[in-house]
Amino acid sequence: MSNVREGGLPVFCFDASHSKHPEFSGKHFVLSKKLATNKFITLCYAIAPTEDVMYLSWFFFACVKSGEDFSSGVMFVDLLAKFLNIMVNLKYCAIHIIRNSLRDFRIKKLT
Amino acid sequence: MNVRVAIFRLQSSSSAAEYHVNGSAIEDEFGTEAMNYLCKNIHPTNWVVFANHNNGNEEIKKLPDWVGSEDPYKDGWPAPLFGCRSTNGAEGVNHALIHNDSRSCLPFESLNIVLKNWSSKEVERALLCRKLSRMDGDFIDCTNNIISNQIELSRKYECDIMTMTLSDVSQVIVTRGNSSNRYVVDLLKRQCSCSFFEQFQLPCCHIFAAKAFCTRERFPFSNLSDYSNQKYLKQSFISSHSATSICLPTTDFIRLRDIKAPSFRKSAGRPRKKARLKSKSEGSKLAFVKTPKFWSRCKMYGHNKRTCTVVNPGMTTVSKENSSYGRTYLGSNISIFSSKIFENVAEVNADTCKSILESRSFQNQKFLHQTFQLKKLILLKKMIPM
Numbered sequence: 001m002s003n004v005r006e007g008g009l010p011v012f013c014f015d016a017s018h019s020k021h022p023e024f025s026g027k028h029f030v031l032s033k034k035l036a037t038n039k040f041i042t043l044c045y046a047i048a049p050t051e052d053v054m055y056l057s058w059f060f061f062a063c064v065k066s067g068e069d070f071s072s073g074v075m076f077v078d079l080l081a082k083f084l085n086i087m088v089n090l091k092y093c094a095i096h097i098i099r100n101s102l103r104d105f106r107i108k109k110l111t
Numbered sequence: 112m113n114v115r116v117a118i119f120r121l122q123s124s125s126s127a128a129e130y131h132v133n134g135s136a137i138e139d140e141f142g143t144e145a146m147n148y149l150c151k152n153i154h155p156t157n158w159v160v161f162a163n164h165n166n167g168n169e170e171i172k173k174l175p176d177w178v179g180s181e182d183p184y185k186d187g188w189p190a191p192l193f194g195c196r197s198t199n200g201a202e203g204v205n206h207a208l209i210h211n212d213s214r215s216c217l218p219f220e221s222l223n224i225v226l227k228n229w230s231s232k233e234v235e236r237a238l239l240c241r242k243l244s245r246m247d248g249d250f251i252d253c254t255n256n257i258i259s260n261q262i263e264l265s266r267k268y269e270c271d272i273m274t275m276t277l278s279d280v281s282q283v284i285v286t287r288g289n290s291s292n293r294y295v296v297d298l299l300k301r302q303c304s305c306s307f308f309e310q311f312q313l314p315c316c317h318i319f320a321a322k323a324f325c326t327r328e329r330f331p332f333s334n335l336s337d338y339s340n341q342k343y344l345k346q347s348f349i350s351s352h353s354a355t356s357i358c359l360p361t362t363d364f365i366r367l368r369d370i371k372a373p374s375f376r377k378s379a380g381r382p383r384k385k386a387r388l389k390s391k392s393e394g395s396k397l398a399f400v401k402t403p404k405f406w407s408r409c410k411m412y413g414h415n416k417r418t419c420t421v422v423n424p425g426m427t428t429v430s431k432e433n434s435s436y437g438r439t440y441l442g443s444n445i446s447i448f449s450s451k452i453f454e455n456v457a458e459v460n461a462d463t464c465k466s467i468l469e470s471r472s473f474q475n476q477k478f479l480h481q482t483f484q485l486k487k488l489i490l491l492k493k494m495i496p497m
Binding site for chain 1: 114115118119122141142144145148149153157158163188190191192193195196197198199200201202203204205208209214215216217218221222225229232239251252253254340342343347348350351352
C-alpha cells in the first residue's frame with residue numbers, strides 16, 4: 001500500500017481496543033490516516049498481547065520500517081500513548097481529555 | 112455552560128489571548144482543579160490549535176508562563192491539523208471491527224476478516240477514482256464544497272493595498288465591517304495569515320477577496336491549485352488509490368503446525384438445551400421477575416388483602432364474618448361505585464352508594480355480576496359519612 005502512504009493528508013490516528021474472545025485477551029492496534037475526501041483509511045493493523053510501551057514501540061517501528069513517514073504529520077493518540085519514545089508529533093485527543101476531566105473532577109453540568 | 116463545549120472551545124482557540132479567556136471561563140465555571148488539569152498539566156502545545164500555528168514571539172513567550180516546566184517542545188511543534196482534533200478515525204475502525212465480529216475471533220481469523228474488508232474498501236476507492244477521472248476540475252467534490260463556501264464568504268470582506276511592487280500588488284489587508292481582525296494576504300508568496308489557511312492549507316475567503324480586489328477576476332481563477340496543498344488535488348488522489356492491491360493470505364502462508372485449537376474446559380452439570388434464557392418480555396415463563404405486591408381492591412402497591420389498612424384502618428386482618436364485599440366496605444370510610452352503569456358518572460351521591468351497599472343484591476357477589484355485569488370495583492376517594 002505504498003501509494004496510499006503518499007496520498008492522503010498527513011494526519012494519523014492511533015487507537016487500541018481489547019479483544020472480546022474468551023480465550024484471547026489481547027489488544028488490537030489500529031493506525032488510520034485522513035484522506036482528502038474527509039474519510040479515514042486504515043494503514044496498519046496489529047494484534048498484540050498487551051498495550052504497553054514495548055508493544056506500542058514495536059508497532060510504530062514496524063510501521064516506520066515498512067515505509068511510513070510520521071515526521072511530516074501529526075498523530076492523534078489517547079493519553080495512555082504519551083509515554084512513547086518515538087519522534088512523532090503527538091497530539092492528544094480532545095474527546096479523551098473531556099472524558100478524563102469529567103471522570104476526575106465529577107463535573108455533572110452536561111446541560 | 113456545557114463542559115464539552117467549553118473544552119472544545121479551549122482546544123480550538125486560535126490565539127494565546129483567546130486561550131486565556133476560554134481558560135478563565137472554565138476556571139469560573141468548573142473550579143481551579145479543572146483549569147489546572149487542562150491548562151497546566153496537559154501541555155497546550157500538544158492539543159490546542161493555536162500552538163499549531165506559526166505564532167509570533169509574543170505568543171510563544173506566553174506559553175512557558177502557563178506551563179512552568181522545562182519542556183523541550185515548550186515553543187510547540189507547529190503542524191497543520193486539517194480539522195482533526197480526536198482519534199475518531201481509529202475508533203470508527205474499532206467499532207467496525209466489532210460489527211464484523213473480528214474482535215470476537217482468534218487472531219488469525221480476525222486478521223483474515225480485516226484483510227477482506229480492506230480489499231472491499233479498496234475496490235470502492237478504485238471505483239471512486241474512475242468516477243473522478245471523468246469529472247472536470249482540479250479538486251474532488253468534498254474540497255469543491257469547502258471552496259464554494261469560502262467564495263461566498265469572500266463577498267463580505269473589504270480590501271486595502273498594503274505593499275506594492277513595480278508591476279503588481281504584493282500584500283493586501285483584508286477586513287470585515289467593524290471587526291478589529293485584520294488578515295494579511297501575500298499574493299506573491301501565496302499565503303494568508305488566517306488560521307483556516309494555516310490549518311486546512313486551502314485557499315481561504317481572504318485570498319479570494321484579495322484576488323478579486325487586485326485582478327478584478329472572479330472564481331475560477333487560473334492558479335487556484337497553487338494556494339492549496341497538493342494532497343487535495345484530484346490527480347494525487349487518483350494516483351494514490353487507483354493502483355493499490357492487497358494480497359490475502361492463502362494456505363501456502365499458513366503453517367498448520369503453528370495454529371492450535373483453543374483449550375477446552377468441560378463445564379460442570381448438564382449442558383443447557385437453550386443457549387440463553389429468554390426474558391419475560393420475550394415470552395418466557397422461566398424468567399423470574401419480582402413484582403411488588405398489589406391489592407386490586409384499593410388499587411395500591413406495597414400490600415395485599417391481609418395487610419391492607421385502607422379498607423379498614425386499624426385492622427390488619429379481616430374476620431370471616433366481615434369478609435364479604437358488602438359488609439367489609441360498609442365498615443370502611445371509603446365509598447364504592449361499581450359496574451358499567453357508573454362508568455360515565457363523575458361523582459356519585461353518597462346516599463346512592465350507601466343504598467347500593469346496604470342492598471342484599473350487593474352482598475351476593477354472583478347476583479351482582481349478573482345484574483350489573485361487573486368487571487372490577489373502583490374505589491372512590493370520596494368519604495361517606497357513615
